[in-house]
Amino acid sequence: MNMNERPNRLLGIGTDAKTVKGEKRGILTGIMYLAPYTLSGTNVCPMAELAECHGPCLNTAGRGKMTNVQMARVRKTNFWHEDREGFIALLLKEIRRVVRKAEKDGMVPMIRLNGTSDIRWEREAPEVFAAFPDVQFYDYTKIPNRRNLPENYHLTFSYSGANDRYAAFADVAKDAGMNIAVVFRNTLPDTFLGLPVVNGDESDVRPMDPQGVVVGLTAKGSAKHDTSGFVQG
Secondary structure, eight states: OTTTTTOOOOEEEESSSSGGGGGGGTTTEEOOOOOOTTSSOOSSSSSSHHTTTSSGGGGGSSGSSSHHHHHHHHHHHHHHHHHHHHHHHHHHHHHHHHHHHHHHHHHHEESSSSSOOOOOOOHHOHHHHOOTTEEEEEEEOOOOOOOSSOOTTEEEEEEOSSSSSHHHHHHHHHHOOEEEEEEEESSSOSSEEEEEEEEEESSSSSGGGGSSOEEEEEEOOGGGGGGGGBBBB
Protein backbone atom coordinates (compact mmCIF):
# COMPACT_ATOMS: atom_id res chain seq x y z
CA MET A 1 0.00 0.00 0.00
CA ASN A 2 1.35 3.40 -1.02
CA MET A 3 1.29 5.54 2.13
CA ASN A 4 1.33 8.72 0.03
CA GLU A 5 -1.75 7.70 -1.95
CA ARG A 6 -4.89 9.63 -1.04
CA PRO A 7 -7.76 7.48 0.27
CA ASN A 8 -11.00 7.42 -1.66
CA ARG A 9 -13.07 6.47 1.39
CA LEU A 10 -13.16 8.04 4.84
CA LEU A 11 -16.32 6.64 6.41
CA GLY A 12 -17.13 3.01 7.04
CA ILE A 13 -20.72 1.79 6.89
CA GLY A 14 -21.46 -1.56 8.47
CA THR A 15 -17.77 -2.27 8.89
CA ASP A 16 -17.69 -2.88 12.65
CA ALA A 17 -19.81 -4.91 15.02
CA LYS A 18 -20.64 -1.98 17.30
CA THR A 19 -22.27 0.45 14.87
CA VAL A 20 -24.06 -2.36 13.00
CA LYS A 21 -26.10 -2.98 16.16
CA GLY A 22 -27.68 0.44 15.67
CA GLU A 23 -29.30 -0.75 12.47
CA LYS A 24 -31.76 -2.75 14.59
CA ARG A 25 -32.92 0.62 15.91
CA GLY A 26 -33.21 2.08 12.42
CA ILE A 27 -29.89 3.96 12.58
CA LEU A 28 -27.29 3.82 9.81
CA THR A 29 -23.94 5.05 11.14
CA GLY A 30 -21.01 6.25 9.07
CA ILE A 31 -17.86 6.09 11.20
CA MET A 32 -14.34 7.37 10.55
CA TYR A 33 -11.31 5.60 11.96
CA LEU A 34 -8.04 7.53 12.00
CA ALA A 35 -4.68 6.42 13.41
CA PRO A 36 -4.96 7.27 17.13
CA TYR A 37 -2.50 9.03 19.41
CA THR A 38 0.83 9.49 17.56
CA LEU A 39 0.71 6.42 15.29
CA SER A 40 0.68 8.63 12.20
CA GLY A 41 3.44 10.89 13.54
CA THR A 42 0.99 13.55 14.73
CA ASN A 43 -1.08 13.33 17.91
CA VAL A 44 -4.84 13.28 17.29
CA CYS A 45 -5.66 12.27 20.89
CA PRO A 46 -4.48 15.17 23.11
CA MET A 47 -5.53 13.54 26.40
CA ALA A 48 -4.15 10.08 25.63
CA GLU A 49 -1.05 10.30 27.82
CA LEU A 50 -2.84 11.77 30.81
CA ALA A 51 -5.67 9.25 30.55
CA GLU A 52 -3.20 6.46 29.77
CA CYS A 53 -5.57 5.09 27.15
CA HIS A 54 -3.14 4.85 24.21
CA GLY A 55 -2.14 1.31 25.24
CA PRO A 56 -5.62 -0.25 25.59
CA CYS A 57 -7.10 1.81 22.73
CA LEU A 58 -9.83 0.01 20.77
CA ASN A 59 -7.75 0.72 17.68
CA THR A 60 -6.70 -2.94 17.96
CA ALA A 61 -10.21 -4.35 18.37
CA GLY A 62 -11.77 -6.48 15.64
CA ARG A 63 -10.45 -5.78 12.15
CA GLY A 64 -8.27 -3.03 13.63
CA LYS A 65 -5.52 -5.54 14.40
CA MET A 66 -4.98 -6.17 10.68
CA THR A 67 -1.95 -4.45 9.13
CA ASN A 68 -3.80 -3.18 6.06
CA VAL A 69 -6.45 -1.59 8.28
CA GLN A 70 -3.79 0.15 10.37
CA MET A 71 -2.06 1.45 7.24
CA ALA A 72 -5.34 2.76 5.85
CA ARG A 73 -5.96 4.67 9.08
CA VAL A 74 -2.50 6.24 8.87
CA ARG A 75 -3.15 7.29 5.26
CA LYS A 76 -6.42 8.98 6.25
CA THR A 77 -4.77 10.76 9.16
CA ASN A 78 -1.92 11.99 6.96
CA PHE A 79 -4.49 13.21 4.46
CA TRP A 80 -6.16 15.23 7.23
CA HIS A 81 -2.90 16.89 8.23
CA GLU A 82 -1.49 17.46 4.75
CA ASP A 83 -4.54 18.58 2.77
CA ARG A 84 -7.37 19.89 4.93
CA GLU A 85 -9.31 21.31 2.00
CA GLY A 86 -9.17 18.05 0.08
CA PHE A 87 -9.98 16.04 3.19
CA ILE A 88 -13.07 18.13 4.03
CA ALA A 89 -14.27 17.95 0.43
CA LEU A 90 -14.06 14.15 0.50
CA LEU A 91 -15.65 14.00 3.97
CA LEU A 92 -18.66 16.01 2.77
CA LYS A 93 -18.99 13.68 -0.20
CA GLU A 94 -18.79 10.67 2.10
CA ILE A 95 -21.47 12.01 4.44
CA ARG A 96 -23.76 12.57 1.46
CA ARG A 97 -23.15 8.92 0.56
CA VAL A 98 -24.28 7.82 4.02
CA VAL A 99 -27.36 10.04 3.85
CA ARG A 100 -28.35 8.65 0.44
CA LYS A 101 -27.96 5.06 1.59
CA ALA A 102 -29.96 5.74 4.74
CA GLU A 103 -32.78 7.29 2.69
CA LYS A 104 -32.72 4.33 0.29
CA ASP A 105 -32.87 1.83 3.16
CA GLY A 106 -35.49 3.75 5.13
CA MET A 107 -33.12 4.47 7.99
CA VAL A 108 -31.86 7.50 9.94
CA PRO A 109 -28.26 8.55 9.19
CA MET A 110 -25.79 9.34 11.97
CA ILE A 111 -22.11 10.22 11.69
CA ARG A 112 -19.26 9.48 14.11
CA LEU A 113 -16.06 11.28 13.12
CA ASN A 114 -13.79 10.21 16.00
CA GLY A 115 -13.88 6.44 15.81
CA THR A 116 -10.29 6.24 17.09
CA SER A 117 -9.32 9.89 17.48
CA ASP A 118 -10.30 12.89 19.61
CA ILE A 119 -10.22 15.85 17.27
CA ARG A 120 -12.24 18.93 18.19
CA TRP A 121 -14.24 18.88 14.97
CA GLU A 122 -16.44 21.74 16.16
CA ARG A 123 -13.33 23.93 15.92
CA GLU A 124 -11.46 22.26 13.08
CA ALA A 125 -14.34 21.75 10.64
CA PRO A 126 -17.52 23.55 11.73
CA GLU A 127 -18.63 23.69 8.10
CA VAL A 128 -19.26 19.95 8.18
CA PHE A 129 -21.99 20.26 10.82
CA ALA A 130 -23.45 23.31 9.10
CA ALA A 131 -23.67 21.45 5.78
CA PHE A 132 -25.88 18.74 7.33
CA PRO A 133 -28.07 20.44 9.96
CA ASP A 134 -30.56 17.56 9.94
CA VAL A 135 -27.94 14.85 10.46
CA GLN A 136 -26.98 13.80 14.00
CA PHE A 137 -23.24 13.62 14.67
CA TYR A 138 -21.84 12.04 17.83
CA ASP A 139 -18.55 11.04 19.42
CA TYR A 140 -16.82 9.94 22.59
CA THR A 141 -14.24 12.37 23.96
CA LYS A 142 -11.67 12.53 26.72
CA ILE A 143 -11.67 16.33 26.59
CA PRO A 144 -14.17 17.46 29.26
CA ASN A 145 -14.37 21.15 28.38
CA ARG A 146 -15.64 21.02 24.82
CA ARG A 147 -18.26 23.74 24.73
CA ASN A 148 -20.33 25.68 22.19
CA LEU A 149 -21.04 22.55 20.20
CA PRO A 150 -23.25 22.55 17.10
CA GLU A 151 -26.80 21.53 17.94
CA ASN A 152 -26.39 18.36 15.90
CA TYR A 153 -23.23 17.17 17.70
CA HIS A 154 -23.58 14.91 20.76
CA LEU A 155 -20.59 14.04 22.97
CA THR A 156 -20.14 11.37 25.64
CA PHE A 157 -17.21 11.80 28.01
CA SER A 158 -14.79 8.84 28.13
CA TYR A 159 -13.58 7.99 31.64
CA SER A 160 -10.22 6.68 32.79
CA GLY A 161 -9.22 5.83 36.36
CA ALA A 162 -5.55 5.60 35.48
CA ASN A 163 -4.74 8.52 37.79
CA ASP A 164 -6.54 10.92 40.08
CA ARG A 165 -5.81 13.95 37.92
CA TYR A 166 -7.66 12.60 34.92
CA ALA A 167 -10.39 10.88 36.94
CA ALA A 168 -11.27 14.29 38.40
CA PHE A 169 -12.34 15.43 34.94
CA ALA A 170 -15.37 13.18 35.31
CA ASP A 171 -16.80 15.76 37.73
CA VAL A 172 -16.28 18.46 35.10
CA ALA A 173 -18.12 16.31 32.56
CA LYS A 174 -20.96 15.57 34.99
CA ASP A 175 -21.36 19.26 35.79
CA ALA A 176 -21.57 19.95 32.07
CA GLY A 177 -24.40 17.42 31.75
CA MET A 178 -22.39 14.87 29.78
CA ASN A 179 -22.96 11.14 30.05
CA ILE A 180 -19.80 9.22 30.95
CA ALA A 181 -18.58 6.12 29.12
CA VAL A 182 -16.63 3.67 31.30
CA VAL A 183 -14.86 0.50 30.17
CA PHE A 184 -15.29 -2.45 32.53
CA ARG A 185 -13.30 -5.66 32.46
CA ASN A 186 -16.20 -8.06 32.87
CA THR A 187 -19.68 -7.58 34.32
CA LEU A 188 -21.24 -4.12 34.27
CA PRO A 189 -22.15 -2.81 37.75
CA ASP A 190 -25.53 -1.29 38.57
CA THR A 191 -23.98 2.08 39.46
CA PHE A 192 -20.65 3.84 39.03
CA LEU A 193 -19.58 7.37 40.02
CA GLY A 194 -22.95 7.67 41.72
CA LEU A 195 -24.81 7.25 38.43
CA PRO A 196 -26.88 4.37 37.03
CA VAL A 197 -25.05 2.24 34.47
CA VAL A 198 -26.64 1.42 31.11
CA ASN A 199 -25.32 -1.19 28.69
CA GLY A 200 -23.43 0.69 25.98
CA ASP A 201 -22.57 -2.53 24.14
CA GLU A 202 -26.15 -2.99 23.01
CA SER A 203 -25.56 -0.34 20.36
CA ASP A 204 -23.26 2.58 19.61
CA VAL A 205 -26.08 5.09 19.25
CA ARG A 206 -25.07 7.35 22.13
CA PRO A 207 -27.46 10.24 21.32
CA MET A 208 -30.34 7.89 22.22
CA ASP A 209 -29.02 7.18 25.74
CA PRO A 210 -30.95 8.59 28.70
CA GLN A 211 -29.37 11.64 30.28
CA GLY A 212 -27.34 11.43 33.48
CA VAL A 213 -25.95 7.91 33.15
CA VAL A 214 -22.72 5.99 32.92
CA VAL A 215 -22.48 4.15 29.61
CA GLY A 216 -20.91 0.80 30.48
CA LEU A 217 -18.69 -0.83 27.87
CA THR A 218 -16.82 -4.14 28.14
CA ALA A 219 -13.11 -4.26 27.35
CA LYS A 220 -12.14 -5.17 23.79
CA GLY A 221 -8.86 -5.71 21.95
CA SER A 222 -5.78 -4.75 23.97
CA ALA A 223 -8.04 -3.29 26.66
CA LYS A 224 -8.81 -6.82 27.86
CA HIS A 225 -5.30 -6.95 29.32
CA ASP A 226 -5.08 -3.35 30.56
CA THR A 227 -3.64 -2.77 34.02
CA SER A 228 -3.26 1.03 33.83
CA GLY A 229 -6.57 1.82 35.49
CA PHE A 230 -8.27 2.78 32.23
CA VAL A 231 -10.34 -0.40 32.45
CA GLN A 232 -12.37 -0.76 35.65
CA GLY A 233 -12.86 -3.98 37.60
